[in-house]
Amino acid sequence: MESVNNSMDGCDDIQGVLSTEVKSFFDSAPPLKDYDHFSEKLKLFISQNFQRSENQNSTRIVCVTSGGTTVPLEQRCVRYLDNFSSGHRGATSTEYFIKSGYAVIFLYRRGTCQPYSRNLGEETFLEYFEPSKGTEIQVRQSHDEEVKNAVRDYHTAAEKGMLLKLPFTTIFEYLQLLKLVALSMKCIGSGGIFYLAAAASDFFVPWDSMAEHKIQSSGGPLDMRLIPVPKLLSVLRNEWAPSAFYISFKLETDSEILLNKADMALKKYGMHAVVANELTTRKEEVVVVTSNKKITVRRCHQDEDVEKPLIELLIMQHSQYIQQKQLGNAYL
Numbered sequence: 001m002e003s004v005n006n007s008m009d010g011c012d013d014i015q016g017v018l019s020t021e022v023k024s025f026f027d028s029a030p031p032l033k034d035y036d037h038f039s040e041k042l043k044l045f046i047s048q049n050f051q052r053s054e055n056q057n058s059t060r061i062v063c064v065t066s067g068g069t070t071v072p073l074e075q076r077c078v079r080y081l082d083n084f085s086s087g088h089r090g091a092t093s094t095e096y097f098i099k100s101g102y103a104v105i106f107l108y109r110r111g112t113c114q115p116y117s118r119n120l121g122e123e124t125f126l127e128y129f130e131p132s133k134g135t136e137i138q139v140r141q142s143h144d145e146e147v148k149n150a151v152r153d154y155h156t157a158a159e160k161g162m163l164l165k166l167p168f169t170t171i172f173e174y175l176q177l178l179k180l181v182a183l184s185m186k187c188i189g190s191g192g193i194f195y196l197a198a199a200a201s202d203f204f205v206p207w208d209s210m211a212e213h214k215i216q217s218s219g220g221p222l223d224m225r226l227i228p229v230p231k232l233l234s235v236l237r238n239e240w241a242p243s244a245f246y247i248s249f250k251l252e253t254d255s256e257i258l259l260n261k262a263d264m265a266l267k268k269y270g271m272h273a274v275v276a277n278e279l280t281t282r283k284e285e286v287v288v289v290t291s292n293k294k295i296t297v298r299r300c301h302q303d304e305d306v307e308k309p310l311i312e313l314l315i316m317q318h319s320q321y322i323q324q325k326q327l328g329n330a331y332l
């Protein structure tokens with residue numbers, strides 16, 4: 001009897017510490033500048049997609065997070081910590097979700113890869129065009145097809161109301177946006193997916209202990225304390241949008257620990273699938289870890305996207321999840 005009670009108390013304690021950490025993160029974070037604007041856009045996007053579907057149960061919306069978050073070192077930020085993420089995974093996956101009929105809320109790091117323009121090289125962009133008669137500009141013959149396809153696909157997605165883009169830079173903005181999106185998506189139930197491909201910072205400097213002004217180099221070596229970012233996955237999964245389908249990502253550079261870490265994340269946070277990838281091979285191969293199997297997904301050719309077979313597989317798993325939920329409800 002005693003041991004049962006103790007273990008329950010232990011769980012409550014952990015949950016309690018967790019929610020205190022989460023609460024204090026949000027309480028002390030600088031408020032999101034465009035909160036009301038984003039909130040309105042989300043409401044409209046979700047209600048339009050409800051109306052577009054045959055019935056409310058068939059609405060499919062996925063929140064794709066993409067790119068890395070920064071950790072500011074000063075409140076009037078001159079310097080920050082960053083990570084490698086290019087946003088390629090998120091942008092590419094967004095295109096395949098839209099192609100399969102999902103509306104996408106694309107939560108992306110400013111300046112990273114974007115759906116449909118990810119292959120139009122940033123540095124060589126101007127070379128895609130050439131002046132023609134008078135003041136007109138035309139697409140060079142050599143790039144005609146890729147530019148026209150990109151423009152056509154982007155506008156089709158935008159006109160059909162299937163793509164909503166919300167930008168972030170810092171870890172503070174990212175987590176506040178994720179919370180806002182999750183609370184807005186709660187009404188979608190099992191038709192919602194969270195596809196968490198962003199490389200979110202693991203450590204940060206709390207806003208209230210951060211230097212206000214630019215840190216001076218005349219002060220000698222820089223001594224700074226970074227604390228762990230509270231793990232929001234459990235709160236997201238259990239409280240903010242509990243019926244959605246959850247896919248998180250695990251990146252490692254050491255292949256020996258990758259699958260174990262993915263397994264741990266699956267269990268610890270109650271994810272439905274964890275996509276495990278290694279830094280150097282992430283564009284070629286990933287492993288989808290679920291509670292009963294591990295499936296390796298590879299691209300067949302170097303011109304192909306690994307996201308194509310990956311999204312096909314995940315959509316199949318999502319459909320099974322919806323069916324199970326509906327069967328479960330039928331027996332209630």
Ligand code: PAZ
Nearest residue numbers: 085086087088089197199249250251
């Ligand atoms: O953004 P990108 O295409 O350069 O890389 C994708 C990725 C490796 C960031 C993503 O697949 C991923 O693993 N995200 C989670 C990273 C993490 O473990 O926090």
